[in-house]
Amino acid sequence: MEYLVLGFFTGISLILAIGAQNIFVIEQGLKKQHIFLVCLVCSISDLILIFLGIFIFHYFIQYFSQTIEIIFNILLIFFLIHFIYSKIKSYNSIVDFNNEITNISKFDIFLKTLGFTYLNPHVYSDTVFFLGNFSKNLLLSQKILFGVGAAISSFLFFFFIGYLSNYLSKYAKSEKIWRIINIFIISFMSLLTIYVISEIIS
Secondary structure, three states: OHHHHHHHHHHHHHHOOOOHHHHHHHHHHHHOOOHHHHHHHHHHHHHHHHHHHHHHHHHHHHHOOHHHHHHHHHHHHHHHHHHHHHHHHOOOOOOOOOOOOOOOOHHHHHHHHHHHHHOOHHHHHHHHHHHHHHOOOOOHHHHHHHHHHHHHHHHHHHHHHHHHHHHHHHHHOOHHHHHHHHHHHHHHHHHHHHHHHHHHHO
């Protein structure tokens, strides 16, 4: 159960970062345009990529020497530091949702959602690289729980921001709210960085 919770909070910390995909989901929620389809595509895509990353590292870790594993951990630390730094830089960012509402077909929305998902390099770095690498030393059953927890966070987050964005839009523009969110993300990811460093040292 602890690995399910760990996966959930790790996943939610990554997905809370303001990015193109999240902004697109919020925008569609505000416009009330095929929001169920948008949330479903984003959530299922995350689930697929999360387990792709977990099983890539699970089945190929046996071919990794200790040196290569250390290199991956060092790269992971650099990624975490860059992630935390970017969050600190965007500490006072306020999102602008002033978009013109237009009609668009379900198929166009589907293609647009795929574009925002699979053409976004951060999606791969967060799901395949980060979550896969972070869970590489767990047992298979623990990896699955970790992945399920991370996937649950994606489903809850996308459907939450999608269907409640109409109510949350005025709060999303608040500098105070985004500061609280950023503080949570920075704190949790800093703890993960310390954990990875301790894994290298031990």
